[in-house]
Amino acid sequence: INQSIEALRDLSKIPERDVFFYLLEKAEAIAIFPKVVRLGLGLGAQYGEGLVYRKEFNKNIWYGPAFYKIYGVSFGPQAGIQSTSLILPIMDQEGMNVFYSDGLTLGGNVSVAAGPIGRSFSAEVDLNLDSSIYSYSQSRGLFIGLSVQGAQIKQNHQANRQFYKESIKPEDILTSKISSNLSSLRLQQMLKDLIRKNSID
Numbered sequence: 001i002n003q004s005i006e007a008l009r010d011l012s013k014i015p016e017r018d019v020f021f022y023l024l025e026k027a028e029a030i031a032i033f034p035k036v037v038r039l040g041l042g043l044g045a046q047y048g049e050g051l052v053y054r055k056e057f058n059k060n061i062w063y064g065p066a067f068y069k070i071y072g073v074s075f076g077p078q079a080g081i082q083s084t085s086l087i088l089p090i091m092d093q094e095g096m097n098v099f100y101s102d103g104l105t106l107g108g109n110v111s112v113a114a115g116p117i118g119r120s121f122s123a124e125v126d127l128n129l130d131s132s133i134y135s136y137s138q139s140r141g142l143f144i145g146l147s148v149q150g151a152q153i154k155q156n157h158q159a160n161r162q163f164y165k166e167s168i169k170p171e172d173i174l175t176s177k178i179s180s181n182l183s184s185l186r187l188q189q190m191l192k193d194l195i196r197k198n199s200i201d
Helices: 003-013 018-026 094-100 157-164 170-176 182-200
Strands: 029-056 061-090 112-113 133-139 142-144 153-154
Touching: 003 018, 003 029, 003 133, 003 182, 018 061, 018 182, 029 094, 029 170, 029 182, 061 094, 061 157, 061 170, 061 182, 094 153, 094 170, 153 170, 157 170
Parallel strands: 112 133
Antiparallel strands: 029 061, 061 133, 061 153, 133 142
16 A cells, blocks of 8 residues: 555656546546566566555545456567556446456456646547546656556455455445555545645646
8 A cells, every 4th residue: 555655646746647637536446556567578477466446426535445466468579677656547337347357358348548648638628538447657757658458457355355354345345445544544635635636726
């Protein structure tokens, strides 16, 4: 959770963050994978662990966290190892279904797009919000493009059971559980503050 706070803070500081703030305000949920390790040697692979919070509109509360893993394989010329943070605003119920299910692939039946960036825009004119999920990725404070098309989302049952001290489905977490964990409360407050800042700006 603390790593997710840092990843969210880093993304909120980039100069072209306005569109991300707008998406966060309109999103139904947010997934944060603070450390996605990519390994490339001809064939590329990526793996990371993260969490999801779902927003209850009109109540100013966030349910969660529910814990997840992400896997991915890519093809083409690539070499080396890189650690990247990945943040996914989830815009609608179709996007949520990926996280309510287990083992679904991003970009399969659900539209996923690289998160747009910009300092100013008109949502009606310049931004066509037609994707269920948007992806933002960073490496050492720099915005980079990281394709999540074809990445698989798996529920982290062990982490959920360890955190909540019971066997519980992610869908139940994201519709009914508000954690009192101090780090979780900090992350929830950061999400509220970013949305409030966007509304004021």
